Amino acid sequence: MExxxxxxxxxxxxxxxxxxxxxDKHTYTKYQSIASTQLRRKLKQxxxxxxxxxxxxxxxxKLNPNTGDCAMLDQGMCSIQLELGESYLSQTxxxxxxxxxxxxxxxxxxxxxxxxxxxxxxxxxxxxMEFVDVDLAQIGSVTYKHKAATxxxxxxxxxxxxxxxxxMMEIMKYREFSxxxxxxxLGVFCDNVNLLMDEKKxxxxxxxxVQFREEVSxxxxxxxxxxxxxxxIFQLQYLNNYLMDILDxxxxxxRYRECIQDYKQGMTRxxxxxxxxxxxxxxxxxxxxxxxxxxxxxxxxxxxxxxxxSRMLAEMHxxxxxFDSYQMLVADFAMIKxxxxxxxxxxxxxxxxxxxxxxxxxxxxYEHAALFLKNILDxxxxxxxxxxxxxxxxxxxx
Numbered sequence: 001m002e003x004x005x006x007x008x009x010x011x012x013x014x015x016x017x018x019x020x021x022x023x024d025k026h027t028y029t030k031y032q033s034i035a036s037t038q039l040r041r042k043l044k045q046x047x048x049x050x051x052x053x054x055x056x057x058x059x060x061x062k063l064n065p066n067t068g069d070c071a072m073l074d075q076g077m078c079s080i081q082l083e084l085g086e087s088y089l090s091q092t093x094x095x096x097x098x099x100x101x102x103x104x105x106x107x108x109x110x111x112x113x114x115x116x117x118x119x120x121x122x123x124x125x126x127x128x129m130e131f132v133d134v135d136l137a138q139i140g141s142v143t144y145k146h147k148a149a150t151x152x153x154x155x156x157x158x159x160x161x162x163x164x165x166x167x168m169m170e171i172m173k174y175r176e177f178s179x180x181x182x183x184x185x186l187g188v189f190c191d192n193v194n195l196l197m198d199e200k201k202x203x204x205x206x207x208x209x210v211q212f213r214e215e216v217s218x219x220x221x222x223x224x225x226x227x228x229x230x231x232x233i234f235q236l237q238y239l240n241n242y243l244m245d246i247l248d249x250x251x252x253x254x255r256y257r258e259c260i261q262d263y264k265q266g267m268t269r270x271x272x273x274x275x276x277x278x279x280x281x282x283x284x285x286x287x288x289x290x291x292x293x294x295x296x297x298x299x300x301x302x303x304x305x306x307x308x309x310s311r312m313l314a315e316m317h318x319x320x321x322x323f324d325s326y327q328m329l330v331a332d333f334a335m336i337k338x339x340x341x342x343x344x345x346x347x348x349x350x351x352x353x354x355x356x357x358x359x360x361x362x363x364x365x366y367e368h369a370a371l372f373l374k375n376i377l378d379x380x381x382x383x384x385x386x387x388x389x390x391x392x393x394x395x396x397x398x
Contacts, residue, residue, distance in 0.1 A: 004118055009076030012116050013255055015096055018068035025058035027090040039083055046071035099310045110310035114364035119356050122306055126298045157197060160205045161316045164193055167209045168308050179301055180395050181225045187388045190326040228392040235394055236281050239338045256361035263339050266346030280345050285397050288344035299355060327380055328373040334394040336362060
């Protein structure tokens with residue numbers, strides 16, 4: 001993300017439409033005294049103070065009811081930034097598409113893939129998920145996604161959260177295994193971590209990490225991909241039925257709507273019966289999805305690593321069980337894979353451009369719908385699918 005720079009009006013999408021744009025109190029106060037009478041008047045007309053607002057979320061910008069655009073958007077560019085410079089942007093606008101979490105004295109920056117340019121930088125660069133130190137002061141005042149205190153008390157589970165996350169990241173880089181295999185190994189790890197945490201055996205967690213490394217190196221069952229269950233008909237039916245059930249109430253992003261049209265046309269190109277769709281699904285996986293991902297293995301690996309780094313520590317700190325977080329990651333991964341296989345069937349190929357467009361628009365459509373992944377998790381539990389075996393069925397295609 002240190003390479004990120006907004007491409008403005010050249011962007012295929014806009015971050016300034018259909019989202020609530022929060023204005024912090026400091027920025028709101030600055031807007032009251034800007035020199036330009038015309039811009040100050042326009043801001044006054046389009047800023048609304050929140051009755052129950054906070055210092056960080058003090059006011060909001062009005063949106064055009066027809067286009068969804070921020071009132072300050074002018075031909076794809078922010079008129080505030082054009083006239084006054086980046087220092088006059090609100091904390092929300094200045095931070096996006098960065099995700100900044102604070103863990104004790106450490107600040108961590110990752111990316112929101114709902115931004116097309118950020119998605120390209122994260123997904124397409126093989127070195128994108130090599131973490132480096134950056135000077136966050138260069139960004140200025142920012143909004144933190146999550147803040148968590150650290151502890152030196154080894155009797156508290158929070159003491160072990162960073163080590164657990166680092167182990168998760170390590171597992172996803174075991175490149176002697178396929179990405180799907182690694183994701184299942186991550187599930188084995190998370191399932192066992194969950195058990196230790198439930199039993200409050202926090203001090204055993206470091207030893208378990210060491211033991212798991214050894215097991216992955218020598219345990220034939222863990223190392224054998226064929227051990228884990230496979231059922232592409234179940235995978236297709238569950239994911240596609242869930243997706244179709246929610247689309248009417250959840251789809252709003254125009255680029256994602258285009259992807260859904262491609263997906264539907266691709267999946268039904270040989271007929272609409274389950275047998276025909278399943279045949280198309282398996283053919284597209286074998287002939288389009290798999291060859292592309294074999295050549296660009298870093299794309300979905302980077303997606304998973306970005307997810308783990310930006311969300312896992314925060315979710316542990318708000319008491320989301322580790323295996324629940326893992327299941328939401330699998331839901332994201334499986335849904336993206338489903339979409340891409342259908343889109344590839346429509347285009348009879350899968351390209352970097354199609355992949356980035358889907359992941360970016362899918363993320364934008366659902367990322368700010370806070371309940372999307374939680375609702376899938378709840379459905380897993382309702383259906384009795386909240387086990388490692390069922391996660392394997394959603395992950396594996398071969």
